[in-house]
Amino acid sequence: MTEIPARVLATPAALDLIARLQAKHGALMFHQSGGCCDGSSPMCYPVGDYLVAPDDVKLGEIGGAEFFMSRSQFEYWRYTQLIIDVVEGMGGMFSLENGSGSRFLTRSRLFDEAELGTLQSQEKPTRQ
Numbered sequence: 001m002t003e004i005p006a007r008v009l010a011t012p013a014a015l016d017l018i019a020r021l022q023a024k025h026g027a028l029m030f031h032q033s034g035g036c037c038d039g040s041s042p043m044c045y046p047v048g049d050y051l052v053a054p055d056d057v058k059l060g061e062i063g064g065a066e067f068f069m070s071r072s073q074f075e076y077w078r079y080t081q082l083i084i085d086v087v088e089g090m091g092g093m094f095s096l097e098n099g100s101g102s103r104f105l106t107r108s109r110l111f112d113e114a115e116l117g118t119l120q121s122q123e124k125p126t127r128q
Contacts, residue, residue, distance in 0.1 A: 004122055005081065005115040010062035013086040014104060018044075018063035021096050028096070030062065032069035032082070032106065042067070042084055042104045043095040079116060083107040 010018065022028055027047040033040055043050070044065070055071040062084055069077070089103045097103055111119065 002114075002118050004118055005111060007059040007119075008062055008067045008082045008084065010084045011086065014084045015063045017086050017097060017100070017102055017104070018065060020100075022064070025096055028063075028065040030065055030067040030084070030104075031056070032059075032067070032073065034070055034073050040106060041095065042082075042106050044097055044104060045094070046096070077108075080108045080110055081115075083109065 018028065021044060025046045028044055029047050029050065029052075030042050030044050031050055031052070032042050052068050053070065056068045057071055057074040059067045059069060059074075059082065061067060067082075067084075083106070085105045085107050086097075086102045087105050088101060090098060095104065
């Protein structure tokens with residue numbers, strides 16, 4: 001059986017920051033910003049502080065935190081694997097890493113043809 005490629009991954013630096021935020025705030029979730037206010041940063045919230053829309057797509061989990069994006073944004077990014085990283089700087093205004101001196105950053109790569117074939121043979125990503 002062919003392994004299904006992850007739609008979202010996290011670098012070791014991102015996993016470390018997620019663990020530190022979880023220790024301070026409890027269970028977390030992410031929503032990939034669509035470009036408003038804080039650009040296209042992945043936004044990190046305590047579970048329950050951000051209401052996921054009925055048509056938002058769950059891409060997967062990173063560090064035990066669910067990761068979502070809007071359906072319209074997913075249609076644009078469906079051929080791309082998101083790689084969540086951390087760089088120095090200010091986090092998004094409402095994102096939990098704000099003030100830590102680090103911020104989450106979305107990097108990406110296109111899936112290759114074999115990965116796309118595997119993804120297309122599976123069901124669509126899980127909705128909330």
